[in-house]
Amino acid sequence: MPAPPNAHRWLLPVLVVVVSLMVGGGLLARELYRLPDQQPDAILALPTSTARPPDQQPGPGTVELTPDAAAHPQHDAISQLLQTYFDSINNRDYDQWKTTVTRARIQAKSRAEWLKDYQSVKDGSILVYRIDTITAQDLRVLVGFTSVQDAASAPAELPGAACVQWKLSLPVTIEQGHWRVDSVAGYTTPEVARC
Structure with a gap:
């Protein structure tokens, strides 16, 4: 039917x-x-609350990224930039440092002054917390690291400190087609604490 x-x-x-x-x-x-997108090129780390013993400071000199920082599209370029930046400080290589910073920073710091400022500095435990896009040409990178130096060379914020934990927002900008660390002075107040 x-x-x-x-x-x-x-x-x-x-x-x-x-x-x-x-x-x-x-x-x-x-x-x-x-499955979440993998970030195979980035070294991922989470902030740690355990302090290193004094004889293990400042920790490894490898730049690591939190998952939040590794999710930024420019994480590879920024990680490589900061690795070269910190390597140049740890190796006292002014010419290498000049490849990582803006012309304004180079003009503000002569070789002799730079070598004097960093003569005993060793940086490590470097962790990029965030990378924020300000414009297509400008980023802000929240980074923490530990610095050891002669007590006489301690930062003005912590006189006599031989080991300092830093957290600051680095301005990074494109200059001549490459990412460069720009001047920090006047832009942000770093957080500093004795180790």
């Missing part, structure tokens, strides 16, 4: 609703169960 004419009229709308729900559910399930 043939179906009544009204039954065919409801079949198409019901079929459309059922198919739509199935497609929507499938897309939702795919998003919920999708």
